[in-house]
Amino acid sequence: MKAPVLAADELERLLSAEFPQAFHADSGFKILEVWHGGARVRRGFKASGLRPGGTISGPVIMALADVAAYIGILASIGWVPLAVTTNLNINFLRKPSPGALIAECRLLKLGQRLAVCDVAIRSEGQEDLVAHATSTYSIPPGER
Amino acid sequence: MKAPVLAADELERLLSAEFPQAFHADSGFKILEVWHGGARVRRGFKASGLRPGGTISGPVIMALADVAAYIGILASIGWVPLAVTTNLNINFLRKPSPGALIAECRLLKLGQRLAVCDVAIRSEGQEDLVAHATSTYSIPPGER
Amino acid sequence: MKAPVLAADELERLLSAEFPQAFHADSGFKILEVWHGGARVRRGFKASGLRPGGTISGPVIMALADVAAYIGILASIGWVPLAVTTNLNINFLRKPSPGALIAECRLLKLGQRLAVCDVAIRSEGQEDLVAHATSTYSIPPGER
Amino acid sequence: MKAPVLAADELERLLSAEFPQAFHADSGFKILEVWHGGARVRRGFKASGLRPGGTISGPVIMALADVAAYIGILASIGWVPLAVTTNLNINFLRKPSPGALIAECRLLKLGQRLAVCDVAIRSEGQEDLVAHATSTYSIPPGER
Numbered sequence: 360m361k362a363p364v365l366a367a368d369e370l371e372r373l374l375s376a377e378f379p380q381a382f383h384a385d386s387g388f389k390i391l392e393v394w395h396g397g398a399r400v401r402r403g404f405k406a407s408g409l410r411p412g413g414t415i416s417g418p419v420i421m422a423l424a425d426v427a428a429y430i431g432i433l434a435s436i437g438w439v440p441l442a443v444t445t446n447l448n449i450n451f452l453r454k455p456s457p458g459a460l461i462a463e464c465r466l467l468k469l470g471q472r473l474a475v476c477d478v479a480i481r482s483e484g485q486e487d488l489v490a491h492a493t494s495t496y497s498i499p500p501g502e503r
Numbered sequence: 504m505k506a507p508v509l510a511a512d513e514l515e516r517l518l519s520a521e522f523p524q525a526f527h528a529d530s531g532f533k534i535l536e537v538w539h540g541g542a543r544v545r546r547g548f549k550a551s552g553l554r555p556g557g558t559i560s561g562p563v564i565m566a567l568a569d570v571a572a573y574i575g576i577l578a579s580i581g582w583v584p585l586a587v588t589t590n591l592n593i594n595f596l597r598k599p600s601p602g603a604l605i606a607e608c609r610l611l612k613l614g615q616r617l618a619v620c621d622v623a624i625r626s627e628g629q630e631d632l633v634a635h636a637t638s639t640y641s642i643p644p645g646e647r
Numbered sequence: 648m649k650a651p652v653l654a655a656d657e658l659e660r661l662l663s664a665e666f667p668q669a670f671h672a673d674s675g676f677k678i679l680e681v682w683h684g685g686a687r688v689r690r691g692f693k694a695s696g697l698r699p700g701g702t703i704s705g706p707v708i709m710a711l712a713d714v715a716a717y718i719g720i721l722a723s724i725g726w727v728p729l730a731v732t733t734n735l736n737i738n739f740l741r742k743p744s745p746g747a748l749i750a751e752c753r754l755l756k757l758g759q760r761l762a763v764c765d766v767a768i769r770s771e772g773q774e775d776l777v778a779h780a781t782s783t784y785s786i787p788p789g790e791r
Numbered sequence: 792m793k794a795p796v797l798a799a800d801e802l803e804r805l806l807s808a809e810f811p812q813a814f815h816a817d818s819g820f821k822i823l824e825v826w827h828g829g830a831r832v833r834r835g836f837k838a839s840g841l842r843p844g845g846t847i848s849g850p851v852i853m854a855l856a857d858v859a860a861y862i863g864i865l866a867s868i869g870w871v872p873l874a875v876t877t878n879l880n881i882n883f884l885r886k887p888s889p890g891a892l893i894a895e896c897r898l899l900k901l902g903q904r905l906a907v908c909d910v911a912i913r914s915e916g917q918e919d920l921v922a923h924a925t926s927t928y929s930i931p932p933g934e935r
Contacts, residue, residue: 380551381560407524411584416525417569421591422562440555445761446734446783447565448592448880450907450925452900467923468884472760473733475882477909477923491899491909493882493925495734589905590878590927592736594763594781596756611779612740616904617877619738621765621779635755635765637738637781639878668839669848695812699872704813705857709879710850728843735853736880 361395363434370433377440381426388426393434397465400427401483404458414454415489420480421449423462424492428476431464432496435474442474442496449492459483472498505539507578514577521584525570532570537578541609544571545627548602558598559633564624565593567606568636572620575608576640580618586640589617593636603627616642649683651722658721665728669714676714681722685753688715689771692746702742703777708768709737711750712780716764719752720784724762730784733761737780747771760786793827795866802865809872813858820858825866829897832859833915836890846886852912853881855894856924860908863896864928868906874928877905881924891915904930 365373367390374382382388387403402423410416425444432442461483468475478492509517511534518526526532531547546567554560569588576586605627612619622636653661655678662670670676675691690711698704713732720730749771756763766780797805799822806814814820819835834855842848857876864874893915900907910924 378555380553381562409524411522412587414587417588417591418525418562418566421565421569425561425565443556443558443598444561444595446592446594447561448590448736448925450590450899450927451588452907454587467882467920475884475923488899491907491925493880493923495882592781592880594755594783596763611738611776619740619779632755635763635781637736637779639738666843668841669850697812699810700875702875705876705879706813706850706854709853709857713849713853731844731846731886732849732883734880734882735849736878738878739876742875 363393363395364437365393365434367391367393370430373438390430391461393430395435396431396469397463398427398431398434400430400462400464402460402462406457409457412454413457415457415460417451420451420455420460420490421447421492423460424449424478424480424490425494427462427464427478428494428496431466431476432474435466435469436498439498441499445495445497447492447494449490451490452488455482455489460489467493472500474498507537507539508581509537509578511535511537514574517582534574535605537574539579540575540613541607542571542575542578544574544606544608546604546606550601553601556598557601559601559604561595564595564599564604564634565591565636567604568593568622568624568634569638571606571608571622572638572640575610575620576618579610579613580642583642585643586618589639589641591636591638593634595634596632599626599633604633611637616644618642651681651683652725653681653722655679655681658718661726678718679749681718683723684719684757685751686715686719686722688718688750688752690748690750697745700742701745703745703748705739708739708743708748708778709735709780711748712737712766712768712778713782715750715752715766716782716784719754719764720762720786723754723757724786727786729787730762733783733785735780735782737778739778740776743770743777748777755781760788762786795825795827796869797825797866799823799825802862805870822862823893825862827867828863828901829895830859830863830866832862832894832896834892834894838889841889844886845889847889847892849883852883852887852892852922853879853924855892856881856910856912856922857926859894859896859910860926860928863898863908864906867898867901868930871930873931874906877927877929879924879926881922883922884920887914887921892921899925904932906930
């Protein structure tokens, strides 16, 4: 895998400093690995993310998909925090048991203005997909 | 508009009791109106929902879209809390200023097993769309 | 409704001349109405569009959704034939009987570089939706 | 790869017999490979599929994505021609030059009632993606 422009610890430091609403001690996100073209991100289990039926709620899974795409893009283009999601499509495939989730983001396209990502989400330690998302990020002009 | 199966206050009471992770005093959701076939839901502003650029983050908007669809469906079919999202597609159209958001859900289809919703999200008091989502919910068999 | 930049007959003339692969005597498309911000397009019935079950096939419906969005955008920005779809999401809601289909496109956003459309598709003369799509078109720089 | 329930030649024979509108001598589809969980399908080049700019039109690519998913599902569950698409989301990533396209479908989920597919589309002989789709098919009850 090609080296990222920003390493995992550097990204975590920048995100904590400039996007503290989503990346703080209690938010549960941990960057496991980044490379040029993708990222793996863990979301620790929190009881506050459960929904009726005892599974993890949709918004928690969508937030993880969005965060993993953001991290995979920033790892590939450098620190452009104003990159924003323009489209996200997600299919929920299996109800996850209470536990940590792992999202793996792969960039399908990295253009000057748009990046398109594929995000696969699994329960930690399991093979089957919990959810699958594709999303598009808009990169501000002049930032690459 | 046709009368809902469950009124707004009844829905808020049930959601607070059985889905307290998402519907609690501090979650900011308020059901403004429900009818058979849709709902309007408000999400009050919270500084914790901001992202770089000073706008409201994508996951906050996605959560509102999902919640508004859930409420629009339950208002139309009655209390079936195990209804779950199977697909959500969202386009982010304009960056919302810090402030409350209003989501309006309309059911495009209400079948025995699937409901498909259209959700329009605006900043409170404004006409332009902030985001537009479509989502599909699976209704457990035997619940209707 | 605000007047379109290009009228229906002018659009049909341009499309037949410069996009004859899709707009020819036998393709079945008819522009019913255009305005600044949208269009209504008819697709006549052809037996070649049927699929097992006797309903109209998905690709025929997707082509109509895409064409209606293209026409709604060109009616609003003028003749920019190199505008291209970047994303399309479609939900198939009811199986259409053999017969003509009507697509109604409404622009949700018309920016300098991107246009986002909502497309509702019905069987001619019926109220219920057959399908609902949202799509994003990229507008080449300098064309607006 | 696990053996398919229906082999490629058997599927082509059945499709030609029962879905001749889409699978005929001139439609350009060729099943390259099927397995339990997916398929690779080729769509030969036809000048009738071009659009302004000299690239292959969106509807041609969408039709290929839908057909590849259909074939991947039937290869995995057997001859259930009444399986129908309920949702398709597609991102167009690069404009394909005139030439054949190859779609590779992988099932992300194969349930009793729903199958969810990931479809990657490339120009023949090239690595980069032209388009990426995810789609959901509904399988009629009692057919599996």
